[in-house]
Amino acid sequence: MTVILVFLSAAIVNNLVLAYFLGICPFLGVSKRLDTALNMGFATTFVMTLAAAITWLINNLILVPYDLPFLQNVTFIITIASLVQLVEMFIKKTSPPLYKSLGIFLPLIVTNCAILGLALFEALREYTFLEGLFFGVGGGFGFTLALVLMAGIREELEFAEVPESLKGAPMTLLVAGMLALAFMGFAGLLSV
Amino acid sequence: MASRSLYSEFTKGIWKENPVIILLLGMCPALAVSNSAVNGLAMGLASTFVVVSASSIVSIIRRLVPAQVRIPTYIVIIAGFVTLADLFLKAYFPAVAKSLGPYVPLIVVNCMIMGRAEFFASKHTLLPAIVDAFGTGIGFTWVLVVVGVVREILGSGSIFNVMLMSEDVFTPWVVMILPAGAFISLGLMIGIINYFKNLKAERAK
Amino acid sequence: MSFKESSAGMITVMTVVAIIVGSILAGFYQMVSPRIEANRLAEEKRAIFSVLPEAKDYVTIDLEVGEGDDKESLMIFRGVDDDNAPVGYAFVSEGPGFAAAIVMMVGLNINTEELTGMKVLEQIETPGLGNKIAMEPFESQFRGLKIKPAITYIKNKKPESDNQIQAITGATISSVAIVKALNKTIKVLMPFILEDIRNPVVIERQVEEEAVPEPKEEEK
Numbered sequence: 001m002t003v004i005l006v007f008l009s010a011a012i013v014n015n016l017v018l019a020y021f022l023g024i025c026p027f028l029g030v031s032k033r034l035d036t037a038l039n040m041g042f043a044t045t046f047v048m049t050l051a052a053a054i055t056w057l058i059n060n061l062i063l064v065p066y067d068l069p070f071l072q073n074v075t076f077i078i079t080i081a082s083l084v085q086l087v088e089m090f091i092k093k094t095s096p097p098l099y100k101s102l103g104i105f106l107p108l109i110v111t112n113c114a115i116l117g118l119a120l121f122e123a124l125r126e127y128t129f130l131e132g133l134f135f136g137v138g139g140g141f142g143f144t145l146a147l148v149l150m151a152g153i154r155e156e157l158e159f160a161e162v163p164e165s166l167k168g169a170p171m172t173l174l175v176a177g178m179l180a181l182a183f184m185g186f187a188g189l190l191s192v
Numbered sequence: 193m194a195s196r197s198l199y200s201e202f203t204k205g206i207w208k209e210n211p212v213i214i215l216l217l218g219m220c221p222a223l224a225v226s227n228s229a230v231n232g233l234a235m236g237l238a239s240t241f242v243v244v245s246a247s248s249i250v251s252i253i254r255r256l257v258p259a260q261v262r263i264p265t266y267i268v269i270i271a272g273f274v275t276l277a278d279l280f281l282k283a284y285f286p287a288v289a290k291s292l293g294p295y296v297p298l299i300v301v302n303c304m305i306m307g308r309a310e311f312f313a314s315k316h317t318l319l320p321a322i323v324d325a326f327g328t329g330i331g332f333t334w335v336l337v338v339v340g341v342v343r344e345i346l347g348s349g350s351i352f353n354v355m356l357m358s359e360d361v362f363t364p365w366v367v368m369i370l371p372a373g374a375f376i377s378l379g380l381m382i383g384i385i386n387y388f389k390n391l392k393a394e395r396a397k
Numbered sequence: 398m399s400f401k402e403s404s405a406g407m408i409t410v411m412t413v414v415a416i417i418v419g420s421i422l423a424g425f426y427q428m429v430s431p432r433i434e435a436n437r438l439a440e441e442k443r444a445i446f447s448v449l450p451e452a453k454d455y456v457t458i459d460l461e462v463g464e465g466d467d468k469e470s471l472m473i474f475r476g477v478d479d480d481n482a483p484v485g486y487a488f489v490s491e492g493p494g495f496a497a498a499i500v501m502m503v504g505l506n507i508n509t510e511e512l513t514g515m516k517v518l519e520q521i522e523t524p525g526l527g528n529k530i531a532m533e534p535f536e537s538q539f540r541g542l543k544i545k546p547a548i549t550y551i552k553n554k555k556p557e558s559d560n561q562i563q564a565i566t567g568a569t570i571s572s573v574a575i576v577k578a579l580n581k582t583i584k585v586l587m588p589f590i591l592e593d594i595r596n597p598v599v600i601e602r603q604v605e606e607e608a609v610p611e612p613k614e615e616e617k
Contacts, residue, residue, distance in 0.1 A: 014497075019371050021224035025303055028216060070279060070426040073297045074271040074418065081264055110263075113220045113301035120294045165387035166379075169216055173379030180372035187495070187523070261407045265414050272418035276425055283429035286436040366523070 003134040006127070010138030013187065016114050017146040018180040020121075023114030027147060028172055030105070037151035038144070043105045045140025047087060048115050051080050052136025055119040056129055076119045081110050114143055149179060198323050205327030211304040212335040213382050218304035222336055223374040225295050229352045232340025234288045236333025238277045238296060243305045243332075244325045246270045247313035251321035254314045266309045267300070274299045304332060335381075342377055343368045440518075444487075445474050448504030448514030451484040452476030458598050460589050473586060475593060476504070483597070485513055486590050492578025494520060495527045495570045503579060505544070509590060515539035515579070520571075527571035535572070538562040539579075547580045 016022040023044070030040045055076050063072055088106045091099045109115065118139045122132045153175050162171050211217045218239070225235045249269050257265050278296045281289040289296065299305065308328055313321040344350055347368030349357045367373045445455050456475045463469050474487040485506045491498055499520045504513035517531040529535055542548060543560040550564045550573055551557060564572035 021220050021371065021374070022298075024219040024223060025217070028219065070275055070422055071419065073275050073278070073300060074268060074422070077267055077271050077300050078264065081267055110267075113298050116301050117220075117294065117298055120297055124294060163383075165390055166383045167386075170379045170383035170386065173375045173382065177372045177375030177379060180370075180375055181367070184370065184372065257410055258407045261411055265411060268411075268414050268418050272422060275422050279422075279425055279429050279433070283432040283436070286433075286440070366526070370523075 003130050006131045007134040007138035007141075010135050011142040011145065012183070015142040015146055015183055016118065016139050017143055018176070018183045019187075020117065022117040023112050023143055026108060026112055026114075027143075027150060027176070028169065030108075031147055031150040031154055031172070034148065034151045034155060037147040039101050040105045040108075041140070041144025041147045044109055044112060044114065044143050045137065047080070047084055047106075047109050048118055048140040048143070049133065049136040050083055050087070051115050051119055052122055052132050052139070053129070054079055054083065056122060056127070056132040059119075059123045060129075072120070072123060073116075077116055080115050080119070084110050114139065146179065150176065153179075198320060201320055201324045202327040205324065205329070205331040206334070207331070209328075210331040210335065211307075211328055212332060212378075213385055215304075215307075217307055218302040218332060219378075220298065221295055221302060222332075222339065223371070223378060225292055226336050226339040226343060226374060226378075227347065227369040228291075228344045229337055229340040230288070231291055232336035232338075233333065234281070234285070235292060235295065235299075236329070236336040238281065238292075239299050239302060239305070239332055240326070240329025241277055242270065242273045242299050243308055243329045244322060245273045246305055247308050247321045247325035248318060250309045250313040251316060251318050262314065263306075263310070266306065266314075270305055270309065271300045304328060339374075339377055339381060342381075343373055346377075347373060444502040444516050444518060445476065445504075447516050448502050448512075449474075449476035449485050449487050450504075450513065451478060452487075453479050454481075455487065456598075458589075458593060460586075462585060462589075471586070473590060473593070475597070483507055483594070486593075488582065488586055489518070490578045490582035492574050492581065494530075494574040495522050495568070497521050499530070499571070499574055499578065501575065501578070503539075503582070505583075505590065507594070509587065509594070510543060510545060512539045512542045512544060512579075515575075517575075522568070522571045526565070527568040529565050529568060530571045530575060535565055544579075544583055548576050550576050 010016065014020065017024065017027050026040060026044070031037050058075055058079060059072065063069060063075065084106050088099075091106075118136060122135055127135055150172075154172065157171065157175070166174070205211065209215060212219065212222045221235050221239065225231045246266070246269050250266055253265075274297060277299070278289070281292070281296060308325050312324045316324070341351060344352075345356065346365045347370075349355065349362050349364045365373070368377065442455075446452060449455070454477050456477065458473050458475060460471045460473065461468060462471050472488070475483050476485045476487060478484050485504055486509075487502060487504045489500060490503050491500045493499075497520075499522070500518045502516045502518055504515070505511075506513050515536050517536065520528065520531055522528045522530060538556070539562065541559075542562065543558075545560065547560070549558075549561045551561055552564050552569060553566060554563065556563050562572070562576065
């Protein structure tokens with residue numbers, strides 16, 4: 001039961017992007033078109049889930065027992081960076097078409113703070129392994145959701161008359177503000 | 193390298209190539225911890241420390257690091273300095289550390305820092321690298337403080353934790369300290385800056 | 398191909414960098430961790446003294462609560478006066494709030510019938526509404542509050558009995574979350590507190606470390 005709550009909480013109620021400001025760079029950068037947004041979302045979800053599992057293992061089997069919490073940050077980021085590299089090589093070998101659609105996003109994911117943030121929150125909240133895994137999937141799903149919503153709105157915005165000074169980044173930020181307001185409606189439903 | 197003076201390397205980060213308002217880097221912390229002026233300042237200074245230290249080390253060892261592993265090497269160095277900053281805040285400014293929470297460790301993935309290391313420090317000598325990083329850090333800090341001040345005044349009616357208006361006179365706009373307020377204030381701020389830039393460009397014609 | 402560009406070169410560089418960074422961090426951590434621990438202790442101490450105003454010192458008692466997978470390590474703090482006589486107990490209570498867990502320090506008087514104080518330690522409730530739970534008007538309602546049969550709440554009205562508090566208007570969920578968490582924690586810990594009153598656990602007095610800052614009012 002709690003795993004489902006953790007999932008919903010990470011995906012919707014406490015959306016990583018709109019409530020915790022994680023992964024803003026890709027959120028603003030890769031949300032111009034719906035299909036790229038969707039692909040980016042899937043690639044991130046995939047890496048996020050793997051990262052959630054692996055950082056959990058590292059944290060709970062190595063860092064916590066040997067009292068090395070100050071190495072969390074360094075080890076997590078290195079884990080994520082090498083994970084992305086591995087996934088990239090793996091996809092390249094096994095599925096060239098998938099690599100074609102996801103490949104260019106993978107390097108970007110390393111500096112996506114949503115993944116490191118997810119790993120840090122996971123450690124901070126002392127989730128169990130299963131909860132951590134669902135936290136990863138939920139976080140990825142929430143990220144995809146925010147990205148896709150944003151891309152949908154921005155595609156429509158192309159036809160709107162936006163004041164000259166607000167074109168581009170400012171308008172995107174304002175739209176993100178509205179989205180965050182909308183997501184506040186979910187606040188308080190769950191607090192896991 | 194000599195074509196640009198140190199002075200212009202310093203000032204470009206503050207305005208012309210400001211990491212937040214022009215290059216849109218480091219948005220996560222700029223939005224997340226700018227709910228009060230103090231938080232913005234603390235985050236800005238911590239990031240400045242990290243960007244300056246990381247850029248200096250990267251510049252010093254730039255000839256020793258093989259090109260293929262430079263990104264992971266830089267990340268380890270940056271993560272090391274971030275952890276130092278985090279421990280320092282926890283030890284000497286526990287209240288600040290508590291209110292910034294996990295956003296201090298997240299400085300690691302602030303693309304602004306990686307950007308300075310990769311595009312500038314790895315190609316320049318120590319002095320320009322430090323000056324460039326310092327300018328970028330200052331540019332980052334001032335934007336965070338300004339956004340923090342605006343959000344704090346409107347959202348809590350105070351500035352640097354000093355109460356300006358009592359709640360009877362002014363009902364705080366709670367939304368400003370919530371996530372939505374962060375997006376909206378930063379968006380409007382960039383919009384206003386764009387407006388003046390456009391105005392200037394018009395006049396120049 | 399130079400050594401620098403070979404795989405061995407890459408591995409050497411990465412390893413050297415990692416070792417240097419790791420050892421600097423380990424050294425710095427060794428240096429500052431006593432301070433970090435002292436900060437934590439000072440905060441704990443401040444919270445305990447603010448909910449147990451009569452206490453001059455306190456003793457930490459470690460407990461094991463629950464069986465099997467539900468087993469938890471908890472702590473209660475026995476507040477003592479100058480003569481080392483117990484004046485009450487303090488403990489940490491935690492429960493889900495509106496946005497995330499709310500953690501608070503609670504003080505119970507020595508006849509285990511009423512609270513001597515409550516202080517919210519951690520919360521990220523909605524600013525302007527829910528976060529009023531961490532402010533004096535709300536927290537002071539718990540001073541002298543009867544806990545038997547259980548703490549209750551009422552909305553939009555002054556409390557009608559001495560085991561009742563008034564929920565914050567517009568932040569009922571946050572207020573109720575505290576009441577629920579308190580009732581639950583009290584139920585769990587009460588047997589241990591009663592046991593400790595009957596047979597006080599004797600704990601060697603720790604050597605006082607360097608003076609910890611005096612408890613002072615945090616509220617502006």
